[in-house]
Amino acid sequence: MxxxxxxxxxxxxxxxxxxxxxxxxxxxxxxxxxxxxxYRVHIDYVILRLRSRWNGIIHVVNTKKFRFDAFVSYAEEDFELVSTTLYKELKRLGFEISLPDEDFIPGRSKAKQLLQCIDESRKVIIVITENFLGSGWNSHAVQMVVTHAFHNHREKSIVVIIKDGISIEKLSKDLKYIWWSIISMSWPETEENMEKFWEELSKALDLD
The missing domain is CATH 1.20.5 (Single alpha-helices involved in coiled-coils or other helix-helix interfaces)
Structure with missing residues (x-):
């Protein structure tokens, strides 16, 4: 028993x-x-950074030697707006601008090329439209940009251009979390205000 x-x-x-x-x-x-x-994006960022170092890719940070003045992140549907208006005007003003459609090589990792282009740019311009808010890839891109700025202590390195009358409440929580360190401006609704807009954007890109 x-x-x-x-x-x-x-x-x-x-x-x-x-x-x-x-x-x-x-x-x-x-x-x-x-x-x-x-924390998927943070993990992706660390992995990409380690791979870049392993492959001997130079990590540019806190230096004046940047390849581009700004990298532009936007929705694919807004390519015409960015390429025919924003890109051309900034080039005319003497800025070197990097666009995914211009500088990304087909077949290679978009995330890896995104990080490299951000590394090589003094600023990142994010063009926020209704198209942008509905794009999953650009949500990832925003998180990667914010993570990069945070890890490398690059204040005022993000310029947000808001179009279509979008309210701040609709923006990504990642952007709102560091809004104090972002330079923000609205895309003019009329042509009469475009000249002032370009002046403000030029000052934002020249700001260290």
């Missing part, structure tokens, strides 16, 4: 240990999944 009772208690103890281990593994998996989802 005592032997059977001891055997039962042993099985109960083993089952308790096993169920505890399984529970811990499940909870750990859930926590890791939540962590990875929340």
């Amino acid at each position: 005592d032997l059977k009772m001891g055997d039962t208690e042993c099985h109960a103890t083993l089952w308790l240990i096993w169920s505890s281990v399984v529970l811990v593994l499940i909870l750990t998996t859930i926590l890791l999944t939540v962590f990875m989802k929340k």
Whole structure:
């Protein structure tokens, strides 16, 4: 009788240990999944940075030697607006501008090329439209830009141009979190205000 009772208690103890281990593994998996989802971009950034160093890509930070004055992030649907208006005018004003459609090489990792272009630019211009807000890739791009600025202590390195009368409340929480360090301006609704807009944007790009 005592032997059977001891055997039962042993099985109960083993089952308790096993169920505890399984529970811990499940909870750990859930926590890791939540962590990875929340900080996915930060993890991607660190991985990309390590790969860049491993491949011998020069990391430019806190220096005057930048290849571009600004890298422009925008929705694909806004390419015509950016390329025919923003890009041409900034080039006319003497700025060197990097665009994904101009400088990204097809077939290569977009995330890796994004990081490299940001590295090589003094500023990042984000053109926010309704198209931009609906683009998943640009949400990732914004997070990568913000993460880069945060890790490298590059204040005032992000210029946000808001179009279509979009309210700040609709912007990415990543941008709102560091809004104090962002230079923001609105795209003019009329042609009469465009000259003043270009002057303000030029000053923002010249600001160190």
